[in-house]
Amino acid sequence: MTTSPPSSARSLASFVHGQWIHGQGGTEVLDAVYGAPLARVSSDGIDFAQVLRYGRETGCRHLSRTTFHDRARMLRALASYLLERKEAFYQLSFHTGTTRRDGWVDIEGGIGALFSYSSIARRELPNERFLLEGEVEQLSKGGSFVGRHVLVPREGVALHINAYNFPVWGMLEKFAPNFIAGVPAIVKPATQTAYLTEAVVRAITESGLLPEGALQLICGGTGDLFDHLEEQDLVTFTGSAATASCLKVHPNIVARSIPFNTEADSLNCIVLGESVRPHDPEFDLFVREVAGEMTSKAGQKCTAIRRVIVPRSVTGEVVEALRTRLSGVTLGDPSREDVRMGPLVSAHQRNETRKVVEALCGEAELVVGGEVPELRGGDWEKGGFMAPTVLLCERPLTANAPHELEAFGPVVTLMPYEGEQEASALARRGRGSLVASIVTYDRTEARSLFFGLASAHGRVLMLNRDNAGESTGHGSPLPQLKHGGPGRAGGGEELGGLRSVKHYLQRTALQADPTTLMALTGEYVRGAQVSEDAVHPFRKHFEQLQVGDSLLTHRRTVTETDLVNFANVSGDTFYAHTDEIAARDSIFGRRVAHGYFLVSAAAGLFVSPAPGPVLANYGLEHLRFIESVGIGDTIRARLTVKSKTAKDTRPGERPTGVVEWAVDITNQHDQLVATYSILTLVERTQG
Structure with missing residues (x-):
């Protein structure tokens, strides 16, 4: 299949205040492959x-x-x-x-x-x-004044x-x-x-x-x-x-x-470790990554490799390997299956890129490219075609142009180095970049190079034989990780999962008493007023439970038998639980209960064992042990609905929701000895 040159330019429209509006006149856009008129673009009249x-x-x-x-x-x-x-x-x-x-x-x-x-x-x-965002901050000694970021x-x-x-x-x-x-x-x-x-x-x-x-x-x-x-x-x-x-x-x-x-576009780099030899898998990975970044979208990516930092001892081998690999790249009409690389976005962009290459040649030598290769479809003059181009800058530490000028196309500059410090210095001379890649199988070398250049890059890819099969590559930002970089790269951030969502939210510090904070945020805050009734919370469906619903359990006194039995069941015979003499010399001054025994005992205090709306416990979070509990101490627990989240219901599933419960375990002196949250799956009465 071959893309036919467009027959005529059409007028693009803007979609504003609920309607499509065509501007008058405007800029003519040409097809990148054949240079024929494709569209007219104007916002005139908006x-x-x-x-x-x-x-x-x-x-x-x-x-x-x-x-x-x-x-x-x-x-x-x-x-x-x-x-x-x-x-x-x-x-x-x-x-x-x-x-x-x-x-x-x-x-x-x-x-x-x-x-x-x-x-x-x-x-x-x-x-x-x-x-x-974050946890509730205690702003007063008595606990009546608290804060939270919303x-x-x-x-x-x-x-x-x-x-x-x-x-x-x-x-x-x-x-x-x-x-x-x-x-x-x-x-x-x-x-x-x-x-x-x-x-x-x-x-x-x-x-x-x-x-x-x-x-x-x-x-x-x-x-x-x-x-x-x-x-x-x-x-x-x-x-x-x-x-x-x-x-x-x-x-x-x-x-x-x-x-x-x-x-912003930046002078991204890739570094080949000095430990890598031409016969190593990492050498081939390095060459493939460089060539791939040059030819992917014809090098027109903000993350594309521009500076290739290589050990001086293998510079010649790198040049030959790139020449061999790039010689197999086919150029032409990108709709054809036998074409590997299409043109730049326009002939104008190609001409601008050539001008930058000419400027770079003032401090570098052209070692690959410069010719007019055979095209498989497309128009060399009217389209934006340009052959992959490799330059070699023999003295990159004293040169300026390769660290200042970006040829936004299939162009890279090789920069030889000697020693890890020199490699890191060259990487940093880009004055801030979106991404750098380090190719080495030597973890010590990888650590040195990473910390040598990390401060100047928004993302660093460590590439070696272990991750190459699944690596997304140098030039691929991922939704889960931030995209952006310091300095020349703009200093901004995109993507990064939840980080980018927060960019569009206003962070406000809310200060209030615990009950008011709970009422405003819909999440239980320790010290807030709670609601207790005769019905056990575990007997209520999701819709019946309200934030602040609470159960204060009966008491249980911890015995020596509890410690011995739990040690036998769990296999945890740590001296503080089982050795009377050693425990006296410990920070506790006595034998103390296992922390996980307290959690288990608390569950025994608040769980309602009969079948009911609570279907499963599938998580425990934020566990902290505050005070030790010894033989003869008495504990009780308070279970409170902290938050509720209805789950999406798939066909054939029972409608459910997630309830987060705040659990506080206290001793006979009403001192907090442990605190945590548990997550339960609770049945809903309605889908």
């Missing part, structure tokens, strides 16, 4: 103040009616809907110059981010509209300004966390590939799965949009460091202290 008002008023209003779990379910449904329509996205993606293999990262990787955040939200967030959604919009290289993933990996947080988004894609973003947003709006106002799209310029941003809004930017530095100092951004998160 009232940007109205766009922001619509997001804040309509979007925020509808999202505020939903919980984290509600939004997670919507996100999962949307991901499934988009996945069913992926083939249409792939067909458009070919026009960007991307092969199907590389398009997978953008299209299915972006959809996968929706699935990931849906799972993260349902697993790590409560079924609430706010999030509690995170609530910002009442503004998230403006996402994205780069051209990932028109799908770049949008969805940012939209997923802001949507989970309950904040509406305005997406502004890069003009060159906006047609693919527009197609995905059209599918999203046609699905009808998102609340009104949750997502808007601007194709074209931003006009006076920045002038109308307010304090509750946020901006994220992905692109060049130069553009980011201009936008983040916009007078309105500065005056209103509007959060501005930057993920």
